[in-house]
Amino acid sequence: MTLGRSVALVGGTTIPWGVRAATWAELAQEVGAALFRRVPSLRAEEVDSFFLGAAEPERFAFQSHVAPFAAEQMGLAPRRIIQRTELACASGQSAIRSAYAAIASGLADVAVAAGVEKMNLPSMPEANTSMACVLDRAWDGAHGGTAPPFFAMVAQRYLAEHHAPPEALTAVAEKNHAFANTNPHAQFYAKKFDRAKLDRLPLVSPPLRLGDCSSMTDGAAAVLLVAGELAGRYTDTPAWIRGSGQYSDFHNLAHAGSLTDWTGLTRAARAAYDMAGVGPEGIDVAEVHDCFSISEIVEYEALGFCGRGEGARYVLDGRSGRGGDVLVNPRGGLLGCGHPLGATGIAQAVEVFDQLAGRVPPERRASDPRWALVHNLSGSANVHSVMIYEGGTAG
Amino acid sequence: MSDSGSAPAAERPKARAAPEGSTAPARPAPPPRPMVPLPYLLDFFPLQEADQTGIARFFARLREGRLSTTRCSRDDLLHWPPRVACPKCHGTELTWVDLPERGRIYASSAVLAGAPLGMEADVPFAVGLVDLDGVPLRLFGRIVGRRWEALAIGLPVRVEGFELADGRVFYRFRAEPEPGPPGG
Numbered sequence: 290m291t292l293g294r295s296v297a298l299v300g301g302t303t304i305p306w307g308v309r310a311a312t313w314a315e316l317a318q319e320v321g322a323a324l325f326r327r328v329p330s331l332r333a334e335e336v337d338s339f340f341l342g343a344a345e346p347e348r349f350a351f352q353s354h355v356a357p358f359a360a361e362q363m364g365l366a367p368r369r370i371i372q373r374t375e376l377a378c379a380s381g382q383s384a385i386r387s388a389y390a391a392i393a394s395g396l397a398d399v400a401v402a403a404g405v406e407k408m409n410l411p412s413m414p415e416a417n418t419s420m421a422c423v424l425d426r427a428w429d430g431a432h433g434g435t436a437p438p439f440f441a442m443v444a445q446r447y448l449a450e451h452h453a454p455p456e457a458l459t460a461v462a463e464k465n466h467a468f469a470n471t472n473p474h475a476q477f478y479a480k481k482f483d484r485a486k487l488d489r490l491p492l493v494s495p496p497l498r499l500g501d502c503s504s505m506t507d508g509a510a511a512v513l514l515v516a517g518e519l520a521g522r523y524t525d526t527p528a529w530i531r532g533s534g535q536y537s538d539f540h541n542l543a544h545a546g547s548l549t550d551w552t553g554l555t556r557a558a559r560a561a562y563d564m565a566g567v568g569p570e571g572i573d574v575a576e577v578h579d580c581f582s583i584s585e586i587v588e589y590e591a592l593g594f595c596g597r598g599e600g601a602r603y604v605l606d607g608r609s610g611r612g613g614d615v616l617v618n619p620r621g622g623l624l625g626c627g628h629p630l631g632a633t634g635i636a637q638a639v640e641v642f643d644q645l646a647g648r649v650p651p652e653r654r655a656s657d658p659r660w661a662l663v664h665n666l667s668g669s670a671n672v673h674s675v676m677i678y679e680g681g682t683a684g
Numbered sequence: 685m686s687d688s689g690s691a692p693a694a695e696r697p698k699a700r701a702a703p704e705g706s707t708a709p710a711r712p713a714p715p716p717r718p719m720v721p722l723p724y725l726l727d728f729f730p731l732q733e734a735d736q737t738g739i740a741r742f743f744a745r746l747r748e749g750r751l752s753t754t755r756c757s758r759d760d761l762l763h764w765p766p767r768v769a770c771p772k773c774h775g776t777e778l779t780w781v782d783l784p785e786r787g788r789i790y791a792s793s794a795v796l797a798g799a800p801l802g803m804e805a806d807v808p809f810a811v812g813l814v815d816l817d818g819v820p821l822r823l824f825g826r827i828v829g830r831r832w833e834a835l836a837i838g839l840p841v842r843v844e845g846f847e848l849a850d851g852r853v854f855y856r857f858r859a860e861p862e863p864g865p866p867g868g
């Protein structure tokens with residue numbers, strides 16, 4: 290199924306992620322500068338629309354009205370559409386989806402979708418409070434509910450229901466950290482984590498240890514999306530957006546239902562697969578939301594890469610690594626790159642763009658990929674967002 | 685074992701008086717109400733007074749030791765959390781019903797690091813999802829009474845209300861104490 294005009298992702302960039310000596314505004318300036326370096330043929334006045342993924346700038350940077358704030362930092366003056374997209378951990382992918390819809394409909398021709406998040410504050414308890422209000426603050430957050438204990442309960446139920454080996458959690462973290470060692474912008478680029486080291490890290494929310502949890506990260510990323518007929522102006526190797534699906538299931542934790550069968554993801558993926566005309570068996574490389582090691586395991590299943598209860602075996606057998614069925618999280622995942630909420634989905638799209646063009650280091654390169662999938666969950670896995678890209682040539 | 689669930693033990697600040705020389709028109713003084721110990725936008729707990737929320741009755745009942753919620757008789761639907769409009773039929777004539785005080789753990793974990801502001805002193809504390817006996821409701825909350833290591837799927841717990849340091853009320857789950865050492 291085609292929706293309106295075809296839309297191409299024609300360039301993108303990240304900046305160094307981690308605990309950065311930089312303000313929110315400076316992260317935006319850096320990513321603007323990096324985008325124009327990365328796409329030398331782009332002139333600022335060509336950008337008619339701007340979509341900014343930013344999850345919690347009010348809490349982390351005490352700044353509202355952030356779309357024009359970021360546009361000014363990045364040297365953009367959008368004249369057709371300017372907006373912020375907020376969907377917690379999936380805010381970045383939301384920016385891309387909104388840009389896609391705007392271009393496909395003809396309301397925009399040349400759009401920048403960016404993500405900026407500053408998360409490391411002088412007061413970490415205050416930062417943790419901000420993370421807790423992603424959940425139903427008064428009824429779940431007030432008990433001390435945040436993402437780690439929620440996903441720890443997912444892990445507890447998964448291991449119990451499927452009699453799965455806990456080593457599978459460590460295997461996800463080990464794989465993604467090893468990939469992050471090939472990505473100079475990753476928060477943990479310079480840190481080696483083998484299985485033994487990961488198993489010695491402290492428990493955060495049992496059974497999850499520190500290495501099973503993505504970090505608080507300062508970071509930004511940006512991509513350039515254009516109407517298909519303009520793609521050749523900017524690149525010879527566009528990534529074409531072919532499919533998009535979302536599903537929002539619930540919000541209060543009382544309505545989570547099964548913690549291990551993410552039916553919302555199955556539905557979002559089905560919508561995206563159907564729109565793209567490809568199935569899980571056709572996907573060559575996938576950037577999925579490993580906010581916690583257990584998330585990636587449940588996602589293999591809900592995305593259809595393997596059957597229900599087979600996710601632990603899937604990673605232990607190397608089927609999500611190089612030379613496996615689907616190369617999963619070659620950029621290093623959220624575990625290895627860190628998770629600056631609004632920037633994550635944009636950085637995943639940058640990786641897909643570079644993978645489809647064969648422009649990543651050989652240690653993490655998919656072999657001759659055609660189809661790529663990006664998945665983000667948000668909150669307590671209550672919302673799922675999926676996009677499918679196809680490699681190809683311009684024009 | 686930490687007695688988790690306790691609220692920050694801050695002093696209750698005095699209600700703020702109108703600034704001197706204020707020219708604002710005289711208005712009736714608002715009823716006295718407990719003040720939150722943290723700045724309002726860093727405080728987790730729900731506001732509970734009748735002039736702040738349409739579900740003040742939930743907190744009044746909780747103060748009497750009763751966990752309750754709203755129910756839509758048209759849909760035979762129990763809500764959580766309590767509501768002012770039914771999400772199914774969108775009707776607003778809801779009734780209040782008491783909930784069972786016993787349930788069993790569906791899933792549990794603990795917070796050993798990374799606690800939000802005001803909860804740092806509670807670490808480590810246990811949390812879980814609890815299936816209430818006999819009703820289709822699974823509630824999230826703190827679990828006290830046992831170390832987190834001694835909690836497990838299926839363990840019975842009961843719900844209890846407790847008072848926060850600033851006078852508001854909230855609820856949590858309590859597990860039976862761990863059995864003592866054999867022969868001890």
Ligand SMILES: [Zn+2]
Nearest residue numbers: 756759770773
């Ligand atoms: Zn109803």
